[in-house]
Structures are given as structure tokens and as C-alpha cells.
Amino acid sequence: MLEVIACIDGSKAAPSVCDYAAWASSRMEAPLTLLHVLDEERYPVAPDLTGNIGLGSREHLMEELAELDQKRSKLALEHGHHMLDNAELRARQAGAQQVFKRQRHGDLTESLLALESKTRLIVMGLHGESSAASGRQVGSQLETVIRRLHRPILLVTDTYSQPRSAMLAFDGSPTAFKGVELLAGTPVFKNLPLHILMVGAESDTHWEQLRQAEKKLSGQGIEVHLAIRAGEIEQTLHAYQEEHDIDMLIMGAYGHSRIRQFLVGSTTEKMLETAKKPLVILR
Known part of the structure; x- marks a missing residue:
């Protein structure tokens, strides 16, 4: 069965994404998948700092930096799991019946493309986590997603109001x-x-x-x-x-x-x- 895919991140729009996705999932009688993608550039699976600071006496610095990156990646992974758990609870309270959670490393667009064959609707916030950090008014990845995905995309504001028209x-x-x-x-x-x-x-x-x-x-x-x-x-x-x-x-x-x-x-x-x-x- 085709699914509603809700893109969950740390932005203000995340609760609204959950609510609108739950609304659409209930109206469509379709399963809801909550998707959180860890950006590989910010949180690499296996950090590689070879050549960044040289070898010899500085080798221990490289090792420490690699350990710090690994810790950051692990913490981001755990934080993502917590976000998905909270999103699942919110979606179920909003009426969604079948809710699944999925966390991936990589690029958001590529992750959505990998799920496209089983997707009926994508739900995203107009204002993403990266856009808030950069001061942009609109999510920086929206244009790429709109151009490359061939599924309907519901773009939502930061607050939820049940659609009446x-x-x-x-x-x-x-x-x-x-x-x-x-x-x-x-x-x-x-x-x-x-x-x-x-x-x-x-x-x-x-x-x-x-x-x-x-x-x-x-x-x-x-x-x-x-x-x-x-x-x-x-x-x-x-x-x-x-x-x-x-x-x-x-x-x-x-x-x-x-x-x-x-x-x-x-x-x-x-x-x-x-x-x-x-x-x-x-x-």
C-alpha cells in the first residue's frame, strides 16, 4: 500500500508536519511513515580527516577530532530517534492508525527518491531546520525536492489548522x-x-x-x-x-x-x- 511520508527535522514546523501528515493519512486510509534524514556532510557515518592537519606530532589531534565527530554523529542519531518517537506519539494522538519510523544517513532528496515507488504523498515544512539556521525564509531543499520527485507534496506552515476547504x-x-x-x-x-x-x-x-x-x-x-x-x-x-x-x-x-x-x-x-x-x- 502506498504511504504518506512525513519529513521530520528539528524545525518549528515539525509538529505541524506531524499533524497534517496524520490528517492526510487518516483521510487517505494510508500508512504514515515518519522520515528523519541525517545530513552526511554534517554527520558522516565514518568521519575521514586524513590529510586535513598532517601527520607526525599532530596525529593525536586528528584522532581526537575523529572521535569528536563520531560522538556528534552518535548524539545526532539518538536525537533523531527521540524526535521520531515524539512524532509517532503526536501522529497517533492526531488519529493516524499505522505509523512507521525511518531514519537514514544521506541527502533528503535522494532518500525520498529511494522511497518514491511506495509514496502517495510527501509532507514537508515550508521552513526547514537548515533554512532557520541560515536565515532563509523557505526550506533550502524544497526546490530540489519539487523538481526531482514525481509525487504530490504537501508543504505546511508552522501551525496546524484542520483543512475545511x-x-x-x-x-x-x-x-x-x-x-x-x-x-x-x-x-x-x-x-x-x-x-x-x-x-x-x-x-x-x-x-x-x-x-x-x-x-x-x-x-x-x-x-x-x-x-x-x-x-x-x-x-x-x-x-x-x-x-x-x-x-x-x-x-x-x-x-x-x-x-x-x-x-x-x-x-x-x-x-x-x-x-x-x-x-x-x-x-
Whole structure:
């Protein structure tokens, strides 16, 4: 069975990641795996300092530094286990039924790629542990994960609020319709209002595309609302979301219109930085 993968680290978003992942796991009736990845650059499995300070009289210094690195790695491993234990308790209290824990050494993206075949949804914080340490507003690994993974990604804020409604940014492209089919195939948004918003000029073609999307979703127990708005994509999406008090924004990572330029270009990070509510990135 495909799983929900929740990426757990030491950031402020970690509790929220647990809560949203538990919510999605319950709605999907899918197992939840809590994943913690130890960065090999910060915590190498077998530190190698050969050549860093020379040999001879300084050899004992090299040995001491190697021992310190090994202790740091061991402590980080134990700390990771504690984080996963706490995350498991929180997820179960939030309603998750099947919860598994996994800790790996290596790179986050590579670790997620190794699990991709058994993944249904990835849940990550918008603000990761490394971004907080560096002063970045958005997790430094998000762009790489979004570009390389081919599974839906739920990016969450630091505080949890149970989703009551969602909005799909829709451009009428084949990729957008694939996103609609993906939503139709998941029970996550069943019995929740789903707004389908197209940013552009009103036309018969655009309304027909929206009605086709509505037809695919309306038979799945999803309450669908259609809308077309003119304007700049980022501002228009945020304005519509605030106007209708929508809890979650769903977007395709790639398309064939202004949405594609918007997501792939430099405004990707801008959108993530200005997000005040969770985002779902469809691939």
C-alpha cells in the first residue's frame, strides 16, 4: 500500500508536519511513515580527516577530532530517534492508525527518491531546520525536492489548522487535467468545498475547460466551485484565497502556460515565501 511520508527535522514546523501528515493519512486510509534524514556532510557515518592537519606530532589531534565527530554523529542519531518517537506519539494522538519510523544517513532528496515507488504523498515544512539556521525564509531543499520527485507534496506552515476547504489553480492544460484526475482519485478532499480558479480572461473555452474539470470531480463527493479571475497570478491567487477563507492551495508544478513560468521561474520561491497557508504541489 502506498504511504504518506512525513519529513521530520528539528524545525518549528515539525509538529505541524506531524499533524497534517496524520490528517492526510487518516483521510487517505494510508500508512504514515515518519522520515528523519541525517545530513552526511554534517554527520558522516565514518568521519575521514586524513590529510586535513598532517601527520607526525599532530596525529593525536586528528584522532581526537575523529572521535569528536563520531560522538556528534552518535548524539545526532539518538536525537533523531527521540524526535521520531515524539512524532509517532503526536501522529497517533492526531488519529493516524499505522505509523512507521525511518531514519537514514544521506541527502533528503535522494532518500525520498529511494522511497518514491511506495509514496502517495510527501509532507514537508515550508521552513526547514537548515533554512532557520541560515536565515532563509523557505526550506533550502524544497526546490530540489519539487523538481526531482514525481509525487504530490504537501508543504505546511508552522501551525496546524484542520483543512475545511481547498483551491486548485487551474490553467486548462493537459497537465492541469492530470491534476484534476489525481484529485478525483483521492478521498482527501471528499465532502470538502474545492474551488477551481483559472487566472485569465473569461471566454467560452475557459468556462468549458472548467466545466470539464468539475464533471470529473463532482461524482467523487467533492463540492466544486468554479471561478475565473483576471490579474497577476500570485496576487490573484492570494486574493481569491483570502476572499473565500480557503485553507489549502493546490498547484501543478509544471504546465504549458503562465502557470508554468510562474512555478518554474524565480517567483516559485516568492510564492512559497508569501504563503500563509499550506500548499499542495502536484507532479
